[in-house]
Amino acid sequence: MKPDCDRDEETGLAFFGEVSAHAAHEIKNALAIINENAGLLSDFTLMAEKGAPLTPERIGKVAENLMKQVKRADAIVKNVGAFAHSADAAEKTVDLNEIVKLVAALSARLAARRSLTLAVSTEKAPVMLTTNAFLLENLIWLCLDRLIASAKAEGVIRLTAEGGDCQVLLRISGPPCDGIASAESFCEGRVRHLLSALSAELFFDEKKRELLLRLPAGR
Amino acid sequence: MKILLVDDEMEFVKTLAERFDLRGFEADWATNSEDAFKHVDEKSYDVAILDVKMPKIGGFELKGRLKEKCPDMKFIFLTGHGSEDDYITGCSEGECYLLKPTSIEMLIETINEVLGSKECMP
Numbered sequence: 216m217k218p219d220c221d222r223d224e225e226t227g228l229a230f231f232g233e234v235s236a237h238a239a240h241e242i243k244n245a246l247a248i249i250n251e252n253a254g255l256l257s258d259f260t261l262m263a264e265k266g267a268p269l270t271p272e273r274i275g276k277v278a279e280n281l282m283k284q285v286k287r288a289d290a291i292v293k294n295v296g297a298f299a300h301s302a303d304a305a306e307k308t309v310d311l312n313e314i315v316k317l318v319a320a321l322s323a324r325l326a327a328r329r330s331l332t333l334a335v336s337t338e339k340a341p342v343m344l345t346t347n348a349f350l351l352e353n354l355i356w357l358c359l360d361r362l363i364a365s366a367k368a369e370g371v372i373r374l375t376a377e378g379g380d381c382q383v384l385l386r387i388s389g390p391p392c393d394g395i396a397s398a399e400s401f402c403e404g405r406v407r408h409l410l411s412a413l414s415a416e417l418f419f420d421e422k423k424r425e426l427l428l429r430l431p432a433g434r
Numbered sequence: 435m436k437i438l439l440v441d442d443e444m445e446f447v448k449t450l451a452e453r454f455d456l457r458g459f460e461a462d463w464a465t466n467s468e469d470a471f472k473h474v475d476e477k478s479y480d481v482a483i484l485d486v487k488m489p490k491i492g493g494f495e496l497k498g499r500l501k502e503k504c505p506d507m508k509f510i511f512l513t514g515h516g517s518e519d520d521y522i523t524g525c526s527e528g529e530c531y532l533l534k535p536t537s538i539e540m541l542i543e544t545i546n547e548v549l550g551s552k553e554c555m556p
Contacts, residue, residue, distance in 0.1 A: 240487070243514030243534050244443055250535035251449040258456050280445050328442075328489045 223350075223412065226405045227302070230353040234321055238295045241324055245288040252280045294320045301348040309351075311342040311376040311383050311430075318355045319374060325360070330369035331389070333359070342378035345433035346413060354409040358387060358417075358426060361401055365392040378432075385428040392424070401426070436477060437545070439463040440470045440496065441485035441512070446534075450483075453538050467491040467499070474503050481545050486513035508548040512536070 256277055263269050297317055319333040326333050372389035398419040410417060418427040437459055441447040447463040454461035464470040482500060484493035497509045514534040530544045
């Protein structure tokens with residue numbers, strides 16, 4: 216059995232790799248659109264030099280596309296930056312709402328590829344807990360990844376953070392899933408390790424199709 | 435020269451189609467496999483440029499299905515993913531595999547290669 220520190224490193228590296236790869240792919244997609252629109256402007260310039268008329272409306276649309284993709288890439292980089300900084304400290308007091316929003320943003324495209332939307336319902340008040348933010352993001356990511364991969368239908372996966380005195384709760388509900396009948400279906404390898412590291416518990420309500428992650432508030 | 439472009443990023447595939455049109459090609463675009471099949475039902479294409487990672491049906495699977503309808507169609511894969519596994523699969527499919535972003539000149543050169551022509555005539 217590997218020592219915990221080895222499992223932490225292995226799990227963390229795998230998570231970091233997955234998030235980085237997905238973010239890189241998304242940034243590439245935004246750059247590809249920027250590239251084509253810039254190329255189109257270049258094409259219009261060449262045509263104008265040969266006497267063809269320029270259409271202001273069309274050029275305006277190209278400019279709009281460029282700005283939209285710059286904003287998109289900027290948002291991805293911002294999220295990756297926030298994710299990277301979550302590893303700064305082994306333990307800190309964080310708002311579960313913000314953690315959930317970040318992981319949902321990082322997973323959005325993965326979900327979209329399966330015709331799923333991630334909807335984060337947040338309480339008006341922060342849901343604070345003292346924990347290892349990086350490990351928690353990893354755990355939520357793995358749960359979402361599993362749900363997304365096994366979803367049988369299109370739809371919405373809802374994430375709701377709920378606060379309490381001694382513990383906090385994350386509810387994840389969505390379309391029916393293949394091969395998921397209990398929390399045990401999730402508790403493999405990395406998930407089991409992370410649950411232990413975070414002193415967290417996972418429950419699955421088959422009737423409500425709801426995954427419940429209970430975490431100590433640690434305050 | 436008829437080109438079919440399939441990518442789930444509409445702003446990418448629509449702009450690329452416009453750029454091909456400006457160069458005298460006849461380029462149609464689709465953001466999903468269903469629309470790609472509709473195009474292929476109406477017209478025969480010389481080459482299809484497919485994104486690898488798409489919702490529901492990815493590029494490699496789409497190629498297989500399009501090939502059934504149009505055995506003579508050639509294929510180029512285009513992706514932002516860049517994983518070693520995808521590159522190996524792409525190359526083993528026997529067609530060309532390019533990483534985004536790429537230049538339209540590179541795309542035209544690649545179309546030339548897959549069609550086995552020295553000069554690409556629209």
